[in-house]
Amino acid sequence: MKITKIVVLCLIPIFLISFGLASCKAAATTTTAAETTAATTTTAATTTTAAETTAAEQPVTITVWDWQAGAPAYDAALKEINDLYHQKHPNVTIDRKAYNSAQYGDLIKTAIQSNTLPDLFGLYQGSSMQSVADTGILFEWDDAINADPEWKANLGKNYGIGGTLDRKTGKIIATSYDIFYILSFGYRNVLEKMGSSQEEVLNLKTYKDLANLCQKFKKAGNSTWYLAGGLQQIHWLQENFYTWVYSVSKDPNTIYDAEFGKTSWTGEPFIAAADAIRDTSFIMREDVLSLNAQTDGYNQWLNQEAWGSWYNGPWAVGALLDYPEDLKNIFAFTKPPIVEGGLKDYMAADAGQVLSMTKDNPKKDQILEYAKFLATPEVSAIFLKNLIHPFGKFPDNWQDVIPGDAKDFFIEMVQLYQKGNIGPWIIYTGDINKALIDNLTAIFQGKQTSMEGMQKMDEVTKAYWESHK
Amino acid sequence: MSKNINPYNLKHGIESISWILPSIILFGIFLIYPIGFSVVLSFFKWNGYSKDIFSNFVGFSNYIYLFKDPIFWVSFKNTLIVVFVLVVFMTGIALFSALIIFFGNFKLNNLTRAIIFFPGIISQIIIGLVFRRILALDGGLNQLLSLIGLKKFAIAWLNAPNLVIWIVAFVLVWQWIGYIMIIFYAALQNIDHELLDAAFIDGASLQGAIFKIVVPQIRYAIFLSAVLNFIGGFRSFNLIWIMTNGGPAHASEVFTTYMYNVAFGQYGPSNMGYGSAIAVILAIIVVIFAVIRIKFFKEIEGV
Known part of the structure; x- marks a missing residue:
């Protein structure tokens, strides 16, 4: 009884102090903001005139x-x-x-x-x-x-x-x-060892063809049949899902329309992209769920444990300088669309x-x-x-500026970007982003269907915007 | 009815308060205020960027969402696994170790205790990094398995969703077992040796003496360690964060890592209100057990 009293007596002042201080802070913030605005207006006016005379x-x-x-x-x-x-x-x-x-x-x-x-x-x-x-x-x-x-x-x-x-x-x-953008990287020499080639990969028409090619490598007993990747961090799922939605809808704003509640996540592009995420599990390593896309996945690929890597872009080229021999065997490609007739040469890109x-x-x-x-x-x-x-x-002479061993490969990558269709990479609303990653992970793991996952996305999106009116 | 104020008591009281006032102020600023702030914040939606913290009052919706959030329940289940391992396994193994050292009468008794206690003084960050390396695909454990012909069992241990939370929990056991063992060892020093000698003279077995004489006499120490482990299990963060970040795919997510991810995570939603709601639930659980502990010790002391 005594302890209960102490706890209650402690909690009451805690609440009172917190509310009191919080209210004071909120009021103070408003005042400060107003003062700042007023001060800024004056400062800006002063600065403009002063800048003309003294900026130099x-x-x-x-x-x-x-x-x-x-x-x-x-x-x-x-x-x-x-x-x-x-x-x-x-x-x-x-x-x-x-x-x-x-x-x-x-x-x-x-x-x-x-x-x-x-x-x-x-x-x-x-x-x-x-x-x-x-x-x-x-x-x-x-x-x-x-x-x-x-x-x-x-x-x-x-x-x-x-x-x-x-x-x-x-x-x-x-x-x-x-600019950051996502291109897949492949190894010519690894593909050739498995009886395939760069041309075969570049001519794949759909994502399903790519998956079948990987299955063929796997059935032939190759240990490097898979694509490297990782789900521990969110980029891999985001990038694939967004660009695959984009490849079906051919409108880069589709993903943002869903994020902002203007369209349903259960629409065709989203279900098709979620199905592709699910099917990706068949061509990835068993431990892919816990691999870090930016380190583990990349290392697998660098070590030639995988013939290709999902997640690479210009930022990765610096690391390639440590592997000058590999640079001769590397090529860049954009993933084929997930449906026939889908948008080609698309890639996720952002500032x-x-x-x-x-x-x-x-x-x-x-x-x-x-x-x-x-x-x-x-x-x-x-x-x-x-x-x-x-x-x-x-x-104008940009190709001459690029130094050393990575020159040809870097140029190839830049040219792919220049001709590519640029799609979204990152979703902007934290709560919706978290829900999307969680639901896509569950789809990837086979714990829910694409439709179930996307219906949950609709619920989360609706709830988010209702609480942010 | 009027009260006469004793000037000596008044002076003494003011002097006493002035001595503890700095501590009370610091305690208030760094503990009471943040706790209160978190409780209040749990009723709001705030992303940490807006200066207008209390503009979006959402009532109990953070708490309601918490019960609908599947990842919260995953983190709850994982927290219970950590608590279970710490309370049952760690208490059991620590008790067993203390009894062996106490009755074993080794020559290197002190050294053995020091070695077992040693992990407890190492930073969890260092332990996390070391074990992450040991448990990697090309790490020490798998190299050892290869050496003894068990290469087929070599996996990336922290990448296995079904194993990872147990592995992390057992690393926690490895670190803290020495600390708990010392509590038991200290308690064993205080048992009534005459009773134990009498039991042996009367033909009691070692097993019988341990369960019927020793354990009942150190039951308070066992209860203390169980409560400490329970609270410690709920508060575990550093080691899990360093080893797995709560991954893969939330497989080692516990209350604390989930709270951090939600509120501060690099790629998280930066939802401070929801993070606070998780923190409040965690605090309530810990406070309940802290109160039980305080009450228990008051009963022992006969206060």
Whole structure:
């Protein structure tokens, strides 16, 4: 009885304190936001006039955060780019800090709450970009880009690409260093050992043909009959499902229509794609469920334990430099569509390392100038030199810029992107994304049918948007 | 009826409070406030980015969704497996080890105890990384199996959905068994040796003496360790997170990893309200058993 009293007496002040402090904080936040807006308006007006007269002389530091820690290619490229920018604009210094992607989400949350965001900051498209966009703090880039024909022309096909957009408003809320896209990689020599060839793979008409080819390898007793891959992380499922939906519907927006509740997940493209996910289990390793797509799957492929790999793109090429002999045997391909007559040459692609800024940033003009610089052929040449597929316009002699052993393969990959149909890669709503991954995993494991999984998706989507009206 | 305030008591009281005030303030800021905040947050939907934390009140819907969420139930089942292994196996093995050391009278008694206790002082991060390597497809365990001609049993142990939660639980046992064993060993030091000697003189077997004399005398230690293991099982996070991230496909997801994934995970939904609801349920379970423990010890002490 005594203990019960103590517990109750403890809980009452806990609730009172929490509600009290929370209310104070909420009120304070509103006031601060209002004050900030007012202050910003004044500051912006002052800055505009001041900028015209003193921008050239005033030393400015643009702080940039991204999540490319431990990526030597990015470090080298961005150091050269930022040094070059400083040479061209001696009063502007770019202070870049690269963070680990695992810690980055929490870092951004804390920075938003404490008003300590840098001038330009990456936002992970899958879990944070839309959430931050919903707060209304992000600058919309459309007007600035459209007002500058040279900048827009430099962005070309990548203007308004997935990963740079607020999916609710369709406005551009980020620019990017580079493009990420998914291509499958194959080994010519491994295929030839099994009596097949690169041509046979490239001529496969449907995903079913690809599965049959893998089954043929398996039945012949080959230990490398499968495609490498991994489900531990979500990319593999996302990428396949979205691009397969896209290959049936031929409309890259189909997936977003379902995400935003405009169409049912039980429609034909979704069921066909979910069935393909289910059937994928027959051509993957038994332990695929726990393999990490970005490490285990990739290592299997590098070790030639698999003739092909689902999940590779430009980011993987750097690692290939350690295998110069293999580079002669590697080819890139896009997966065949899952139905006959489906869209060919499709691939999931997104802006890679995106960069956003807040709409009230007083250094906006200088930041826009830097962002525009990032899309120039001069900068693209530096990215290409480091085997990064740039976001901006390629230089005319781009093939000459690419160095060493990986040159031919990198060019092959870029050309596939240039002619490819670009589809979505990442869903934007965290709860719906989680439900999709869980349901696709259960379909893959045979624990539920595609229709059951997609019906659950409809329920989750409906519930989500009802609670976010 | 008026009360006379004793100036000495008042001064003494103020002085006492001033001594403990810093602790109370820190306790309030770093424990009471976050707990209260989590409880309140569990009734809201908040993604961690919006500054307007309390704009989307959803009542009990986070709790209702929790009971409909299949992954929550997977994590619940896995948590119970961890708790079961810790309470039953670890308590049993630790008791057995303590009895062997106590009655065995080894020459290297102290060294044996130190070796068994040693994993308890190593960081869980290090243990997690080491075991992840040992249990990999090309890791130490499979190399050992190959050496003794059992290569056909070599698998990627942490990749096996049906085994992974048991493996992780047994690594937890390996780490904490020394700690529990020391509790039992200390309790064994206090048993009535005259009673034990008398039993042996009267012809009692070792087995009979253990079950009828020793175990009843150390029952409080056994109960204490069971409760500690129960609470520890529910709170397990670091080792599981390092070894598996709750995977593959949620096969080793427990309450704590699921809560982290939902609220903070790199690819998670960043649903702080739902994560808080899971945390509240976890806290309620742990508090219930903590209260039982406190009550139990008060009864022992005759308070």
